[in-house]
Amino acid sequence: MEKVKLFVWVDKEVYDRFKEYVFKKYGKLHRVFGLELTKAMKLYLEKEALSKR
Amino acid sequence: MGKVKITAWVDEDAYKLFRDWVWKKHGKVHSALGEELSRAMLVLMNLESQENPEEALFKTVKPSRKYIDLLRWLYDKGQRDELITDTAIKQYIRFNLGVKSKSSIYSYYNFAKMFLVEEEKTEDKVTVFSVDIEKVEKYAKIHNIELEEPARTTVKEPEPSKVTIRGFEVSLETIPKKTPNQSALAEIVMDLYQSGYSASEIVNKLEALGLNISANRVLNIIRKELRNEFV
Numbered sequence: 562m563e564k565v566k567l568f569v570w571v572d573k574e575v576y577d578r579f580k581e582y583v584f585k586k587y588g589k590l591h592r593v594f595g596l597e598l599t600k601a602m603k604l605y606l607e608k609e610a611l612s613k614r
Numbered sequence: 615m616g617k618v619k620i621t622a623w624v625d626e627d628a629y630k631l632f633r634d635w636v637w638k639k640h641g642k643v644h645s646a647l648g649e650e651l652s653r654a655m656l657v658l659m660n661l662e663s664q665e666n667p668e669e670a671l672f673k674t675v676k677p678s679r680k681y682i683d684l685l686r687w688l689y690d691k692g693q694r695d696e697l698i699t700d701t702a703i704k705q706y707i708r709f710n711l712g713v714k715s716k717s718s719i720y721s722y723y724n725f726a727k728m729f730l731v732e733e734e735k736t737e738d739k740v741t742v743f744s745v746d747i748e749k750v751e752k753y754a755k756i757h758n759i760e761l762e763e764p765a766r767t768t769v770k771e772p773e774p775s776k777v778t779i780r781g782f783e784v785s786l787e788t789i790p791k792k793t794p795n796q797s798a799l800a801e802i803v804m805d806l807y808q809s810g811y812s813a814s815e816i817v818n819k820l821e822a823l824g825l826n827i828s829a830n831r832v833l834n835i836i837r838k839e840l841r842n843e844f845v
Contacts, residue, residue: 572616594622
């Protein structure tokens with residue numbers, strides 16, 4: 562699985578909540594933050610595709 | 615709303631799919647990618663916590679004074695069962711709320727979109743919305759906003775003449791030109807270029823928007839804009 566570096570500006574409150582969520586889940590952020598972001602993107606696309614049906 | 619820059623390594627395929635989807639939805643990647651990624655993060659968190667995503671989103675977005683004015687304006691339109699276009703919303707944000715920068719107008723427009731239902735997209739790429747009053751009331755309740763107060767107006771709203779497009783009454787001022795002017799085209803091209811698209815990919819994206827522009831012209835625009843940045 563190829564990786565790319567993502568640079569993006571996001572809402573600070575959402576970012577803080579997301580960081581907390583990842584930390585609670587794994588007890589760390591390194592290596593898993595991007596994993597959860599990928600998961601969020603995939604899930605969101607699936608959800609949007611479903612809502613259009 | 616405060617913003618922070620995220621730097622992370624993500625799966626390339628998922629990122630490309632997401633980026634393309636953002637482009638299709640918004641016609642640009644710059645600023646829209648961050649907005650959509652924020653929503654994606656909320657969706658994931660809410661799925662795990664089983665919280666209602668809409669409610670969570672409403673809680674996350676704190677209302678500023680201008681947001682409240684915009685909300686009241688939307689509520690007023692909703693109560694009258696009026697349909698509004700994307701351009702009319704942007705004009706209200708610009709002229710009535712006094713928001714000038716494009717990125718800020720886009721943020722306010724995104725805020726408004728939380729309460730809108732897309733009804734129609736015309737051939738001229740005008741999006742016609744209706745207002746979901748229940749959502750407006752829900753957001754107002756969460757943040758204790760009184761919706762009945764009159765919206766603050768800094769500039770007198772013009773009286774537009776109206777036309778009917780496919781049964782929808784639309785303000786004439788909301789109908790954009792079919793082809794963008796030079797600076798708008800340069801903005802689209804640079805937005806795509808800075809998002810990592812190649813010249814041929816940009817040509818394809820523009821074609822999808824109904825603009826037939828050669829790769830050479832795209833390259834010339836990029837060169838010119840880059841030169842301008844350094845001057």
